[in-house]
Amino acid sequence: MAYDFLDIKLIVNGEQVSARVPARMHLVDFLRMELELTGSHLGCEHGICGACSVRVDGVVVRGCLVLAAQCDGSDVLTIEGLSESKEVVDLQNTFVERNAMQCGFCTPGMLMTAAELLAKNDKMARNEIREFMSGNFCRCTGYHAIIDAIEITMEARREEERS
Amino acid sequence: MPDGIVGNSVKRLEDAELLVGEARYVDDINPPGLLHASFVRSEFAHAKIKGIDLDAALNSPGVVAVYTLDQIMDVMTTDRVPATFPAPQPREEFGSYVLAHDEVCYVGEPLAMVIAQSRYEAEDAAALVNVDYDPLDAMTDCRSAAQPDASATDTRNKGNVFSSVSMGYGDCKSVFENAPNVISETLYQHRGVALSMECRGVVSSFDKRRGKLTIWASCQQPHGHKAILVDLLGLSEDQVRVIVPHLGGGFGPKLILYPEDASVSAASVKLGKPIKWIEDRREHLLTTTQERDQVWEVELAADREGRLLGLRGKLYHDQGAYTVRGTNIPFSAATTILGPYILPNYQIEVSVVHTNKVPSTSMRGAGHPQGNFTMERLIDRMAEKIGIDPAEIRSLNLIPSDSIPYEQPLRTQAGQRIIYDGGDYLKCQEELMRTLDYSGFSVRQQQAKSKGRYIGMAMANYVKPTGRGPFESGLVRIGTSGKVSVYTGAVAMGQGFRTAMAQICSEQLGIEPDDVIIVAGDTDTVSNGIGGFASRQTVCAGSAIHMASLKVRKKVVSVAAHLLEASEEDLELENGKVFVKGVPNMVVCFRDVANAVAGIPGVALPEGISAGLEAEVKFKPENVTYANGAHGCEVEVDPETGKVQILRYVVIHDSGRLINPLIVDGQVQGGITLGVGHALYEHMIYDENGNPLSTNLAEYLVPTAPEVPNYEIVHQISPTERNPIGVKGVGECGVMGVMPALLTAVENALQDFGVKLNSYPVTPAIIVEKVLEGGGYS
Structure with missing residues (x-):
């Protein structure tokens, strides 16, 4: 069996990357195996659990449902880049305050999705936050503390804007 | 113990690396020259194997080896994975096969293993392995499988009932004859998967020159894994090291040493190469052990006011295709059913029955929720029959606080x-x-x-x-750097275990929790350990670490007294320093103390003081x-x-x-x-x-x-x-x-x-x- 390979150029966490990738390799395998960015996790590889969530061209996607080759010319942000940028440092601190992670396997994906929610800068009720986060599974926390952390961060940001 | 650090919601020490993607789970471990494994799995719940054709797979790109059981038997002492829980029954006889060879007993049972340069290539080749099956009848319902004329779930066993036990006390027979209120119910409890967010996984690396096998496993009991692998591969203790990296959730099923762990390790020994296998979610749903399938046929008797008189019946426990961890689940279910209530008479006939489903082992609760479910449902039904409030019938039967301890x-x-x-x-x-x-x-x-x-x-x-024994280990050490490390056979599974243990240690040593380094889940650091299950680690490891910390504290004080030429009673510990009360300039730090007992070649240690600044305790709870x-x-x-x-x-x-x-x-x-x-x-x-x-x-x-x-x-x-x-x-x-x-x-x-x-x-x-x-x- 011969495989097709493709040459791609993309930006990952702000840096230009060129690579020759198997056509069938999905984005998270590429990030993890080729770039050693192991913060994005694979929890199901069929687009349900959200552990692999990454940002591609400003939108959070399931990294397991996107082929690396599709990201030719794209701008990809992973948990490593998101952390480096300090975009959600307040949320990350609140995750610690509220004990919003236990094993931590879902946490990078959870933060990617929550970052998108916070960036919308809407006022959301708790059940709306729950709805927004429904694509990210957690088996440890029961979600309570995660929703707390997001809600507290959202309120704090709005408070800061008002003052 | 005073309430200080212990008892407070100290922020977790684990979080910093989890939040930024720097944690290292088993799939993040990539030794040089790493190969990847994929498994060929049974497509039938029950079948005889007539043949396995490996030719096409062997010729597939990137393939290094394709193994069936026969081809790895030369590096193993047995073809079955020993059960990991010492049941009264023989350990080897009912465990899973390392790879199935003549018969398969559940869908997903591994039959052959492909080792290739990449996971993609390993999966390609696994799909090319051709298995010739002769399908047999499958049993999926444990109650039907328990009937004498049921077809065999495994033709190699003598019958489908693995174990039958009668438990109870009192005289149910006469109580049920005379009770004014009797209800009868059949309750079904369903199996599910633990679904840890991280699936199972193992990296096995055999260094042929040193003769050492290092295994990074997503597992809940590294010392148990090590003992099994030592047995299975005929190695000595010094040759096997099991390390648990960051664990992405466990919830029970990761207690088991699975066929994949065994065969990947055997293949690594054979090839002298590191090999990784990471379970995918479909494999998790097919092959990771599951729990809770039970059928209870039960009756409850009560007097006119609702006081419980007796409970009797049958419990059928679905054991799945193999017995890989004993019979603790049905036993626990049948004892926990009593709950917080006074039940004067009880009789239960327990049947542990094999079926053609993935084996059952403990999942968060391990049988206890089933017993609880049965009793609570029966009590509600009894309240309904008598026409009293569900809260009232409960309070009528609860063990009063002045009767505790209650046997x-x-x-x-x-x-x-x-x-x-x-x-x-x-x-x-x-x-x-x-x-x-x-x-x-x-x-x-x-x-x-x-x-x-x-x-x-x-x-x-x-x-x-909670807090099941037999023991857990805790070793507390202050090194010549002055840093405090704690080593334990318990496992950090994501609960916040490291933080809790650091709190317990730091409180005794007068330091902050984040000054304590917790090393858990590495068989090379402590000789014994039991691991993470049965709500046991804070009780058992926590107690061990507490006691070891007290011993180290005592020694710190005694050495410091010698160094400061002060009386032990006058010394206090704070911020990693020991000082004479009220004389802050009379002070030594942990580093000084540790170096004083680390030894200088040829120079005698101070009179009456032993070497080193460490203590190990194996805490043995008398009971849960x-x-x-x-x-x-x-x-x-x-x-x-x-x-x-x-x-x-x-x-x-x-x-x-x-x-x-x-x-x-x-x-x-x-x-x-x-x-x-x-x-x-x-x-x-x-x-x-x-x-x-x-x-x-x-x-x-x-x-x-x-x-x-x-x-x-x-x-x-x-x-x-x-x-x-x-x-x-x-x-x-x-x-x-x-x-x-x-x-x-x-x-x-x-x-x-x-x-x-x-x-x-x-x-x-x-x-x-x-x-x-x-x-x-x-």
Whole structure:
């Protein structure tokens, strides 16, 4: 069996990357195996659990449902880049305050999705936050503390804007 | 012990690296020259194997080797994985095969292994292996499989019933003949998967020159894994090291050493190369051990007022295709059924039955939730029969607080007496009723009904043994750097274990928790350990570390007294320093103390002082300690769509002294959510031929954020005297009580339709069907 390979150029966490990738390799395998960015996790590889969530061209996607080759010319942000940028440092601190992670396997994906929610800068009720986060599974926390952390961060940001 | 660091919601030490993607789980470990494994799995629930054709796979690109059992037998001492729990039965005889060779007994059972340069290539080649099957009848229902004329689930065994046990006390026969109230029910409890977010995985690396096998495994008991691999591969203890990296959740099934762990390790020994296998989610749903399938045929007898007189019946436990971890689940179910109640007579016939499904082993709760479910459902049905309130029948039968310690007239599987050691069960229930506004509910229910809304409320009490022995190890060491390290055979599975242990150690040594380095899950650092299960680690490892810390503290003081030429009684510890009270310039730091006993070649140690600044304790609890609690909830059910919304969920919880309340709350919240999944969503569906039909996360549904409410947790604190730190376990407590409380609440909401629920999960389709049976909703 011969495989097709493709040459791609993309930006990952702000840096230009060129690579020759198997056509069938999905984005998270590429990030993890080729770039050693192991913060994005694979929890199901069929687009349900959200552990692999990454940002591609400003939108959070399931990294397991996107082929690396599709990201030719794209701008990809992973948990490593998101952390480096300090975009959600307040949320990350609140995750610690509220004990919003236990094993931590879902946490990078959870933060990617929550970052998108916070960036919308809407006022959301708790059940709306729950709805927004429904694509990210957690088996440890029961979600309570995660929703707390997001809600507290959202309120704090709005408070800061008002003052 | 004074309350200082212990007892506070100290921020978790684990979080910093988890938050930025720097944690290293097993799939993040890539030794140089790493190869990848993929498995060929049975497509039938039961079949004879006539042949396995490897030719096409061997010629596939990137393939290094393709192995069936025969080809790895030269590096193994046996073809079966030894059971990891010492059952009274022989250990080897009923375990899984390292690779199946003549017969397969469940869908997904591994038959052959491909080793290739990449996972992609390994999977390509595995798909090219051709297996010639001769299908046999499969048994999926444990009660049918237990019948004498049932077809064999495994033609190599003598019968499908692995074990039959009769347990009980008193005289049920005469009690049931004369009891004024007797009810009879058949209850079905359903199996599901643990579904840790990280699937199973192993990296095995055999260094041929050094003769050493290093295994990074996503597992809950590294010392147990090591012992099995030493046996299985015929190696010596110094040749095998098992390391648990960051664990992405365990919940029970990762206690097992699976066929994949064994065969990947065997292949690494054979090839002298590191090999990785990471389970995918489909494999997890097919092959990771599952739990809770049981059928209970039970009767409950009570007097006219509702006092329990006796319980009797049969329990059929679905063991799955092999016995890989003994029979602890049905035993625990059959003893925990007594719960916080006084039950004068009890008799249960337990049958542990093999079926053609993936083996059953412990999952968060390990049989205890099943016993609890059975008792709580029966009590509610009895209340209904007699016409009294569910809270009233419970309080009538609860063990009063002045009778504790209370001995239940049964023994555990290990032969231990069951003596409840604390807690106020009635107070818990009353606190629950107050928090839920239980007394006002019937009015609210009527008001809701007048607006076309169906709400229901229910409760469940539980008692759960925690802190199972036989021991756990804790070694505390202050090195010549002055840094404090703790080594233990327990495993950090994500609970916040490191933080809790650091709190316990730091409090005794007068330092901050983040000054303590916790090394857990590495067999090269401590000689023995038991691992993470049975809500045991804070109790057992926590006590060991507490005691070892006290010993180290004592030695620090004695050496410092020598160095400072002061009296021991005059010394105090603070911030890693020892000083004479009131004389702050008379001070030595831990570094000085450690160096004083580290030894200089040829120079004698100070008189009467032994070498090194460390202590190891293996804490052996005399018995388990019993946590307890009361669960209650209010639900709204849409009789048209079958949707259940949990409006409130309250837990009154007593696990003794709390080391870190925030972590404890997290454990309870997570446990409840697993229970919500069991009660309402998680359905591992097998067809009549044993084919699993729910093998992805679109088919096997688990709770996500919108399905669960904000939880209300109230702590009662009854410290135990069975360990020096007064703690009881919590890890499994959250799941206790959830299934009976939710099912009863749904019944309560739908009482107009006469809905009776004797099994879980209660999915919307089942609710709609029951409502239609009860006359339908218009």
